[in-house]
Amino acid sequence: MQVGIVGLPNVGKSTLFKALTKNQVDINNYPFCTIEPNVGIVEIIDERLEKLSHMSKSQKIIPAIVEFVDIAGLVKGAAKGEGLGNKFLAHIRKVDAIVQVVRTFENSDITHVHNRIDPVGDMEIVNTELILSDLETLSKRIDKLQKEARGNNKEAAVKLFAAEEIKKNLEKGNLANQVKLEAKNKIITELIQELSLLTMKPFLYVYNISNDYCRDAINRVSTNRVSANCINLDIKLEEELSEMSPEEIKELGLKPEINKLAAKCYDLLGLITFFTTGEKESRAWTIKKDSTAPQAGAAIHTDFQEKFIRADLIRWDELLKIGYWSKAKELGKIKTVGRDHIVQDGDVMEFKI
Numbered sequence: 057m058q059v060g061i062v063g064l065p066n067v068g069k070s071t072l073f074k075a076l077t078k079n080q081v082d083i084n085n086y087p088f089c090t091i092e093p094n095v096g097i098v099e100i101i102d103e104r105l106e107k108l109s110h111m112s113k114s115q116k117i118i119p120a121i122v123e124f125v126d127i128a129g130l131v132k133g134a135a136k137g138e139g140l141g142n143k144f145l146a147h148i149r150k151v152d153a154i155v156q157v158v159r160t161f162e163n164s165d166i167t168h169v170h171n172r173i174d175p176v177g178d179m180e181i182v183n184t185e186l187i188l189s190d191l192e193t194l195s196k197r198i199d200k201l202q203k204e205a206r207g208n209n210k211e212a213a214v215k216l217f218a219a220e221e222i223k224k225n226l227e228k229g230n231l232a233n234q235v236k237l238e239a240k241n242k243i244i245t246e247l248i249q250e251l252s253l254l255t256m257k258p259f260l261y262v263y264n265i266s267n268d269y270c271r272d273a274i275n276r277v278s279t280n281r282v283s284a285n286c287i288n289l290d291i292k293l294e295e296e297l298s299e300m301s302p303e304e305i306k307e308l309g310l311k312p313e314i315n316k317l318a319a320k321c322y323d324l325l326g327l328i329t330f331f332t333t334g335e336k337e338s339r340a341w342t343i344k345k346d347s348t349a350p351q352a353g354a355a356i357h358t359d360f361q362e363k364f365i366r367a368d369l370i371r372w373d374e375l376l377k378i379g380y381w382s383k384a385k386e387l388g389k390i391k392t393v394g395r396d397h398i399v400q401d402g403d404v405m406e407f408k409i
């Protein structure tokens with residue numbers, strides 16, 4: 057699962073990527089500094105895992121991870137091939153969720169491609185390009201569906217109706233992920249997968265604030281309709297903190313906020329964690345929300361799904377309170393579940409295959 061970092065050129069995308077992944081990447085005060093995408097892994101800091109590993113005296117801790125991709129800046133006309141145009145959009149198409157970095161900080165030394173600080177305007181430029189690209193995808197699909205629907209193809213008719221509904225919304229400037237569709241309808245789900253629209257992906261806005269940030273701009277952003285899913289971050293400061301030792305940070309009386317973003321992205325991707333714990337290792341495993349026990353097992357080994365017999369589980373905090381697995385078992389606190397059981401975030405599990 058990958059999260060793509062997008063936004064106008066020179067707004068702090070690579071700085072954010074560096075703060076998150078600690079990968080050394082080019083950060084320079086000029087637009088289109090990044091051309092080829094940078095890919096990096098971020099460990100999700102999880103207090104629960106640390107406590108479990110402490111309880112089990114584990115030799116190794118293996119946290120959950122999220123992959124981030126730092127993508128080239130986009131400009132007006134990208135959907136028509138301006139800037140890095142289509143190449144840029146192809147990189148976005150591959151990711152599972154989008155983090156859009158929006159500049160709100162004022163600093164005349166840092167070039168803004170439009171020579172102004174206007175977060176709402178910037179977001180609209182980026183979103184418009186994504187929407188235009190999606191409209192092109194939709195138009196082609198609608199043409200095809202219209203032909204199919206004429207032949208009394210019921211499935212095509214359902215898809216056509218949904219595709220037109222999405223198109224209408226995009227034309228109003230809404231993102232596809234804001235369109236209310238019958239999420240449980242199999243045909244519509246299939247259409248959504250086939251279309252793979254950029255604006256259907258989950259979105260998170262990161263407002264790049266700083267000491268010299270413009271409060272007025274933030275206020276305008278927060279009253280804007282597209283700001284539902286957002287987070288304020290002083291990206292430059294976070295990057296500086298990522299280079300310091302915990303002692304140095306403590307001395308400054310500061311607290312990094314960057315981990316919150318990684319955790320929020322994990323959530324944005326629709327992911328949850330279950331744990332395994334023992335002397336050898338304690339580990340956080342990543343699964344999609346609503347996964348069944350055999351599907352969760354597949355995170356450990358693909359074989360586990362097919363050869364699944366049952367799973368034993370307990371909530372992480374309950375296990376921690378009791379102190380160890382065998383005692384929890386003695387006390388009858390370990391639950392045995394079958395194939396249909398839906399795994400919850402924070403379950404500690406053992407699989408029987």
Ligand SMILES: Nc1nc2c(ncn2[C@@H]2O[C@H](COP(=O)(O)OP(=O)(O)OP(=O)(O)O)[C@@H](O)[C@H]2O)c(=O)[nH]1
Nearest residue numbers: 065066067068069070071084087088089090129292
């Ligand atoms: N003052 C200030 N400067 C920042 C902040 N974030 C980034 N910068 C500076 O802005 C410049 C551009 O940052 P990058 O991270 O390279 O921007 P980018 O979005 O990756 O740019 P492209 O790759 O060209 O699209 C660098 O000089 C950063 O140091 C911030 O929060 N405050």
Ligand SMILES: [Mg+2]
Nearest residue numbers: 069070089090
């Ligand atoms: Mg960059």
